[in-house]
Amino acid sequence: KRILIVFGTRPEAIKMAPLVKEFESQDEYFNVRVCITAQHREMLDQVLSFFEITPHYDLDIMKPNQNLYSLTADIITNLKLVLEDFKPDYVFVHGDTTTTMASSLAGFYSGAQICHVEAGLRTFNMQSPFPEEMNRSVTGVVANIHFAPTTTSKQNLLNENKKEEHVIITGNTVIDALLYSVKKVNSTEFKDIETNELKTIIDSNKKIILVTGHRRENHGQGFIDICKALKQIASENPNCQIIYPVHLNPNVQKPVYKLLGDISNIKLIAPLSYPAFVWLMEKSYLIITDSGGVQEEAPSLGKPVLVMRDTTERPEAVEAGTVLLVGTSVTKIVDATKRLLQDTDAYNNMSRLHNPYGDGKACSKIVNHIKSITG
Numbered sequence: 130k131r132i133l134i135v136f137g138t139r140p141e142a143i144k145m146a147p148l149v150k151e152f153e154s155q156d157e158y159f160n161v162r163v164c165i166t167a168q169h170r171e172m173l174d175q176v177l178s179f180f181e182i183t184p185h186y187d188l189d190i191m192k193p194n195q196n197l198y199s200l201t202a203d204i205i206t207n208l209k210l211v212l213e214d215f216k217p218d219y220v221f222v223h224g225d226t227t228t229t230m231a232s233s234l235a236g237f238y239s240g241a242q243i244c245h246v247e248a249g250l251r252t253f254n255m256q257s258p259f260p261e262e263m264n265r266s267v268t269g270v271v272a273n274i275h276f277a278p279t280t281t282s283k284q285n286l287l288n289e290n291k292k293e294e295h296v297i298i299t300g301n302t303v304i305d306a307l308l309y310s311v312k313k314v315n316s317t318e319f320k321d322i323e324t325n326e327l328k329t330i331i332d333s334n335k336k337i338i339l340v341t342g343h344r345r346e347n348h349g350q351g352f353i354d355i356c357k358a359l360k361q362i363a364s365e366n367p368n369c370q371i372i373y374p375v376h377l378n379p380n381v382q383k384p385v386y387k388l389l390g391d392i393s394n395i396k397l398i399a400p401l402s403y404p405a406f407v408w409l410m411e412k413s414y415l416i417i418t419d420s421g422g423v424q425e426e427a428p429s430l431g432k433p434v435l436v437m438r439d440t441t442e443r444p445e446a447v448e449a450g451t452v453l454l455v456g457t458s459v460t461k462i463v464d465a466t467k468r469l470l471q472d473t474d475a476y477n478n479m480s481r482l483h484n485p486y487g488d489g490k491a492c493s494k495i496v497n498h499i500k501s502i503t504g
């Protein structure tokens with residue numbers, strides 16, 4: 130069977146890389162090709178090189194001042210050529226980006242079966258000015274097979290009248306990626322300039338608080354409040370070191386460098402490559418983030434997560450207790466951090482919980498399912 134795997138952003142690349150490897154390990158059954166749209170260029174290439182994946186097709190669609198109209202149109206028209214060249218039986222897409230939605234439409238037009246990985250996440254807020262809920266919902270309409278990470282995401286799809294046999298619970302492939310990466314980063318052969326530099330920045334006598342943030346809903350007052358909270362945490366807890374890889378978006382860079390630029394126990398650094406980031410997550414005591422992927426990864430490393438969002442399309446982590454929603458309220462962020470720094474029982478309770486997002490076997494479940502239906 131001919132399998133085309135399409136992705137475009139860093140988080141998609143991280144979550145699809147172990148699937149590419151799993152399909153490639155079974156090349157007696159599958160002819161696998163990888164197509165990147167390169168919706169994120171540099172960050173995507175770093176991930177591909179770490180996972181040793183060379184794409185067969187690179188649509189390279191990013192242009193200056195790219196907008197959602199031209200992005201969507203360019204993906205569909207360029208992917209048409211790939212679909213005509215390779216003629217896949219199955220097109221795999223991931224998550225909720227413009228790449229996901231546009232590629233699933235193009236794949237649908239070609240007559241291929243569409244497989245959606247990380248299917249069924251919903252915020253139920255289509256009115257949001259941001260396209261993610263629409264992207265994942267449209268992909269859900271178009272897809273033939275839905276690989277849902279959890280029972281909650283499966284239920285969302287059943288509520289949308291998907292047939293039970295078309296929704297497969299697999300866990301999230303991000304855990305597969307994480308376990309592969311932790312092993313590789315800690316192996317003696319692994320040499321990485323960025324990770325080595327990071328080792329010189331970290332104060333190993335202090336508790337490391339890792340911070341990341343990029344969500345558009347937090348731009349403006351949200352990031353100002355986040356910075357105020359981090360400043361207060363740093364000054365009240367001199368035994369901590371805050372390490373903050375700052376997202377490249379100017380709406381994030383400006384407030385963060387202005388408000389946190391000159392504090393001795395806060396280190397603002399450039400966004401990290403995935404291996405360096407995995408290494409740092411492992412070394413951290415606590416993680417404060419608005420990232421979706423980090424919420425899923427951190428529990429597998431036993432790290433409590435404070436989530437700087439008011440709502441989440443990942444309720445499983447909140448229910449399991451592996452993350453705590455704190456929004457961008459200064460007092461909530463400061464109080465929750467203080468508690469986890471001072472109350473060892475509260476910390477241990479949170480860090481020892483089972484990860485609701487899976488066990489690292491999502492990709493073999495996906496590939497086995499395709500094998501079972503193709504004979």
Ligand code: UDP
Nearest residue numbers: 140143374400401402403406420421422423
């Ligand atoms: N990540 C990374 N370097 C960083 C910050 C995050 O490699 O400096 C990784 C992280 O481990 C996770 C993914 O990027 O797997 C999450 O990406 P992001 O937060 O950009 O997107 P989201 O998950 O919110 O869609």
